[in-house]
Amino acid sequence: MSIVLAGHGLIKKYGSTTALAGVDVEVAARDSLAIMGPSGSGKSTLLHTLAGIIRPDDGQVLLRGERIDRLGENKLSALRRKRFGFVFQFGQLLPELPAEENVALPLMLEGVPRGQAVARARRWFAPLGLDGLEKRRPGQLSGGQAQRVAIARALVIEPDVVFADEPTGALDQHTSEEVVRLLTSVTREQGAALVMVTHDADVAAHCGRILQVRDGRISSHSQYTVA
Amino acid sequence: MRSPVLPLTWHLARSAGRRGLQSRLLAAGAAAVGAFVLLVMVAACLGSGARADRTAWRVPDAAPARAATAVQATTTTYVRHKPVTVVSLAQLPDRGPTPAPPGLSAFPRRGEVYLSPALAELVRELPARQLADRFPRPASYGTVGAAGLASPDELVAVIGRAPGDPAVSASAGSLGWYDEGQTARAGITGFAGDKPSLFTGADQQTALLGAVLLVVPVVVLAAAAGRLGAARREQRLAALRLAGATPRQILAMTAAEAAAVGAAGALAGALAYGALLPVLAEIPYGVGSWYTGELWVGLPWLAAVVLGVTVLLTVSAVTMLRRVAASPLGVAQQADPRRTRVIRLVLFAAALVYILQNTEGQLSNRRLIVLLALFYGVFWLFGPWVVDRLGRVAGRFARRPATLLAARRLSDDPRAAWRTVSGLVLAGFVAGFFSVTQLDIGFPEHPDQVAVVSQDAADARHTAAEARTLLDRAGVEARVGTVDDDDFSGSVLLGNAGVVARVSGGPAQIDTAITALTPAANGRLPVSQDYVSAPDATVTDRIATVSAATLILSFLVATASAGLTAAANVLDRRRVYGLLRLAGTPLKVLDRARVRETVLPLVVLAGGTTAMGVFGAYQLNKAAGATVDSSGALQLAVCVTAGALAMLAAIGASRPLLRRVTTNPAQTAD
Ligand SMILES: Nc1ncnc2c1ncn2[C@@H]1O[C@H](COP(=O)(O)OP(=O)(O)OP(=O)(O)O)[C@@H](O)[C@H]1O
C-alpha cells in the first residue's frame, strides 16, 4: 500500500503550550484516518500541520515522499489548492454563490474555463444526493446539504488527500451519519486519502483507523475493518 | 430589578480586546467626521445669512422727502477688480439728528472719511492716485467697525458730505437696471433697511445648495460607521443569545454600545468644529473670510447635529444586528437574495421626465434645490436596481473567478453595494453639473474701458475735454471718446450717454484712470467692466466656490465611507475568507473580487451620473447659451479620476486587515 501523506516527529509549540509533542502518522491512498481526543489536545494543530497550513517547529511532512513542510507560502497555497481538499465545520461556502459555482470555484482558480468547470462540478451533485440543488445558495440549503456541497467542492479537483475538521460538528445525529458515510465512501471511490478530526465516536467509526491524541501525543491507535 | 443591559454592555465592550477597540475607534472617527462636516455646512448656511444681514444698512432705506433727516448715496467702485462699497452721507440742515450707521459711533460729519480695516490697508499700500484720491482726503481716517461689515476683508468707505455735494445729489442716484444693486440714493431717517448687498445676497442660497448635496454622503458615512462593529458584536451577542439573552436585550445592548460610540465620535467632531472655528473663519467665501462668531452655530444646532449623528449610527447598527437576534447561531441566514423590482426604474424615469419638463428656462434657487433633492431621492431608489442588473449581466459573462465573485455579490445584496458607492456616484453628479459654466452672452466685454455717465451729448462733449486733461495730468495713456445713448454694446455704459476712455495698460492703469476721472463724474464714480459684470459674476463665483467645496468634501466623505464599508465587509466575512484561504485560494483573488465589487458599479454609475449632471446643467443653462468649456471638462476629469483613485486607495487600506484576519488558522477554523 502506497503512503500518500506522512508526518514524522511533528512538534509544534505556542509559547509555553506544546500543541504537538512529537507525532508520527501515515496515511495511504483510499485510507481514512479519524483523529480524536479531548478539547485542546492538538487535533486541529495536527491536521493543519499535515495540510501545510501551519509549519511544524520540528519534524517532517511528506506528500508522496516529498517534503512539504519547508515550502514557501505561495507554493504551499498552490499545493493546498491542487492536491488537497478541505471540509470544515460550517461557513466555508460563499453565501452569494449558487451551490454549483461554489463547487466549480477551485477549478476556475486553476484556470479551467467557467463552462467546463461548472459542468464538472455538476457531476458531483447526483452521487452526493444533491440532485436539483445546483442553483441554490448556501443560505437555502440545510446544514447537511451544505456539508455535502462542501464535500463536492473538496473532491472536484481530484485531490490526493481530503482534510476534514469536525465536518459534522454542526449537524444532528442522523444527518452526521449520512454526511460522514458519503464523505468516507466518495473519498475512497475517488482514490483519495481522508484525514478527519472529530469528537464523535460514531462518526469516527466510519474511518479505517482512529488516532487518539492527548496533550499533543498519540495515546492510542486502533484499526477498524470497515464494511 | 435593575436591567442587566448596561453593565453587560460595558463588560463586553471592555473585554472586546484590541481589534474591537480599533473598530470602535474607526466608527467613532467616522461619526466625528460626519458631525464635523454637518456642522460646517450648517455654519456656512447660517453664517452667510447672518453676515449678509450686516450689509443691509448700505442700501438706502428710503424715507418720505418731508421726513428724511439725511441723504444717503451708496455706490460701488472697483480697485484691482475688487468691489469697494462707498457710502456717502449728508445730514440735512434743520432736520432732526440721524442715528449712527452700524460700525460707526456717530453719524459722520462733512469731511470725515471712515474706512474698513481692509480698505485702510489697501489705501496705505496703493499710490494715492490709484485709490485714495477717489475719496476726500482728511487728515486722518476713521474706522468702520465690525458691526457694519460682513467680513474682515470687505472694502467699505463711509464719507460725510455737505448736503449740496454732488456725491449726494440726484445725479449720484440710480440710473435704473444699470445700477441695480450697486448704486442708489435716497433720503433716510436711519439705517433699518433689510436688503443685503449684491455681494452677499446670493451667499446663503448657494451654501444651502452645497449643503443639500452633502447631506447624502454624510448620512451614508454615519450608516457605514454603524455597521463597522457589527461583525464582532454579532459573534459575542450570538454567544450571549445561546446563553439565553432575549433578542430585546441584545438589541438594547447593541443600541447602547452604538449610541455610546456614536455620541463620543459626534462630540469629538463637535469639539473639533469648535476648536477649529478660527481656522474655518479664515476660509474665504464671497466677500472674504469670516468673523469667527458668525460661524458659531449655537448650542441647539450643535446638540441637534450630535444627536442626529448618534441616532443614525445607532439605527444603522441595530438594523444590522436584527438578524442575529433572530437566529441563535449568528450565521447569516439570508435565504433569498434581495431582489430589486422594476418599479424603481419606473419611478426614476418618471421623476426624470418631470425634472426635465421643469427645468426649461430660468429657475429660482429654491426650486433648483427641490428638484435636486427629488433627483437624489429617486436616484437612491434607482441605484440598487442598476447594481442588481449590473451584477446579473456581469455574472453571466464573468470568466475569471474574481469577477464572478464580485458579480454575485452585487446581485446578492445590491443595496449594500449601492451604499458603498453612492457617495461618489452622487458626487459625480455634482462634478458633472458644475463643469458646465454659463457663457455670458449678455454684452461684449470691454476690459480696457473706464467710463463716465453724462446727462446728454453736449454734456458728454464737454466732459470728454475735461477727461483728456485729467488723464493726461495723471499720466494715463488712453483714447477718449463720447458714446450716445443708442449704443448698447460698444461700451461699458450699455446705452447710457457718456465719455469712454480706452486705457492701455493693466489693472494699475485702469485704477489710476478711475481715480483721475472721479472729478469729472458728476458725483458718481467712474465705471469699468467690473461694475457691469458684477451682478452675474457674483453668482457665478459663489456657485463655483460652493461646488468646488462640495465636491472636495463629498469626495472625502464618500471615500471615508467606502473605506469603512470595505473594512466592515472584511470583518463580516472573515470566516468564509479565512476558510477559502486555508483551502488555498490566493489572497489576490479575494482582494481583486473585493475591489471589483466596488469598481464595477462605480464606473457604470458614476459615469452615468456625471453624464447626467453635465446634461442637467446644460439643460438649465441652455437659454443662456451654455458650453462645457475645456477647463470645466478638465476639472471634471481630474475630479472623477481623483475620486476613483481615492476610492481604490480606501479599499486597499483594508488589505492588511484582510491578510490578518485570514492568516490565523486556529481562529478561522474553529
Ligand atoms: N495560534 C495559537 N496560538 C496559541 N496557542 C494555540 C494556537 N493554536 C492552538 N493553540 C493551543 O494549542 C493547543 C492545541 O490546540 P488545537 O486547536 O489543536 O486543539 P484541538 O484538539 O483542535 O481542540 P478542539 O477540540 O477544542 O478543537 C491548545 O492548547 C491551544 O490553546
Ligand SMILES: [Mg+2]
Ligand atoms: Mg480543533
